[in-house]
Amino acid sequence: MTNTTCRAMIIDDEAWIREGLSEHIEWEKLGIELVKVFQDGNEALDYLEKDSTDILLSDIRMPNMTGLELVARLREKARNDPSSKLSQIKVIFLSGYGDFKYAQEALRLGAVDYLLKPADVEEIEIALMKAKALCKQDGEESSALTTVEPVEEPSSYLIKKALQFIQVHYAEDISLSHIAGELFVTPNYLSRLFRQESGQVFSDYLSRIRMDKAYAMLVDSNLKIYQIGEAVGYPNPRYFSEWFQKNAGMSPGDYRKRNA
Known part of the structure; x- marks a missing residue:
C-alpha cells in the first residue's frame, strides 16, 4: 500500500488562501493527494456529483453556496443514496468567524474539526491527519465486511454511539462522564454497560485507540513527535512520550526508527 491513501479538496473564495493551503501544507508527506481546488460550494458540488474525494478542507462563508450549505447538501444526497x-x-471547516452557531452547525454536520482563521499550518496538518485516520478506518471496516467471518459488534445501541463518539473525538479531552452526558445516561450506567459490551473499561479502550493512531502516524507521516502527541490527545510532549513508553515499551522516536 502506498503512503497516499486519501484524496482532498480545498474550497475557499479567497485566492491567496487557496494558494497558501495548496503550497504550504506538505500534502505528500501527510500521505494525502490534493486533487482539486474550488472557489465556492457550487463548483465543488458539481464536481462531487461526478467524482469523489475523501477530505474537504472548506471555508464556511462563500458566495453562491456556503461551506455549511454544501456539506448539508452532500449529507442529504448520502441519505437518499446509502451506497454513495x-x-x-x-470535513474540516476553516472560518474567520468565531460565532458559536457556526461551530455548532459544523459539528451537527459531522465535521472532523472547526478551525478559526488564520490557522497555523501545523494545526491544519493535525486536523488533516485526524481526517486521514478516519478515512483509513472506514476503508478497513469496508474490507472487513467482505470477509467470510462475521464482525462481532456491540449489541447495545448506546455502546455503538459511545464507540463512534470516541473514534471521532479521541484527540480531545474526553471522559466517560462527558460521553454519558452526550448520550443522556448516568456515568455509572454507561461504565457498567461499556465493560459488559466491550469487555474493557473506558480508559483502556480510549488508550488503545490513541496508541493505534499514534503507531500509524509515526510510520505513515513525517509529523514531529509532539505534533503526533497533540493529534492523539496529549498536547504535553513529555507526558505523551512517557505514556507511549509505558504502553509500547519504547519511545516514540525508537518506534519510528524500528518501523521506518
Missing part, C-alpha cells in the same frame, strides 16, 4: 461515497467524506 458522499457519506464517508470527512
Whole structure:
C-alpha cells in the first residue's frame, strides 16, 4: 500500500488562501493527494456529483453556496443514496468567524474539526491527519465486511454511539462522564454497560485507540513527535512520550526508527 491513501479538496473564495493551503501544507508527506481546488460550494458540488474525494478542507462563508450549505447538501444526497461515497467524506471547516452557531452547525454536520482563521499550518496538518485516520478506518471496516467471518459488534445501541463518539473525538479531552452526558445516561450506567459490551473499561479502550493512531502516524507521516502527541490527545510532549513508553515499551522516536 502506498503512503497516499486519501484524496482532498480545498474550497475557499479567497485566492491567496487557496494558494497558501495548496503550497504550504506538505500534502505528500501527510500521505494525502490534493486533487482539486474550488472557489465556492457550487463548483465543488458539481464536481462531487461526478467524482469523489475523501477530505474537504472548506471555508464556511462563500458566495453562491456556503461551506455549511454544501456539506448539508452532500449529507442529504448520502441519505437518499446509502451506497454513495458522499457519506464517508470527512470535513474540516476553516472560518474567520468565531460565532458559536457556526461551530455548532459544523459539528451537527459531522465535521472532523472547526478551525478559526488564520490557522497555523501545523494545526491544519493535525486536523488533516485526524481526517486521514478516519478515512483509513472506514476503508478497513469496508474490507472487513467482505470477509467470510462475521464482525462481532456491540449489541447495545448506546455502546455503538459511545464507540463512534470516541473514534471521532479521541484527540480531545474526553471522559466517560462527558460521553454519558452526550448520550443522556448516568456515568455509572454507561461504565457498567461499556465493560459488559466491550469487555474493557473506558480508559483502556480510549488508550488503545490513541496508541493505534499514534503507531500509524509515526510510520505513515513525517509529523514531529509532539505534533503526533497533540493529534492523539496529549498536547504535553513529555507526558505523551512517557505514556507511549509505558504502553509500547519504547519511545516514540525508537518506534519510528524500528518501523521506518
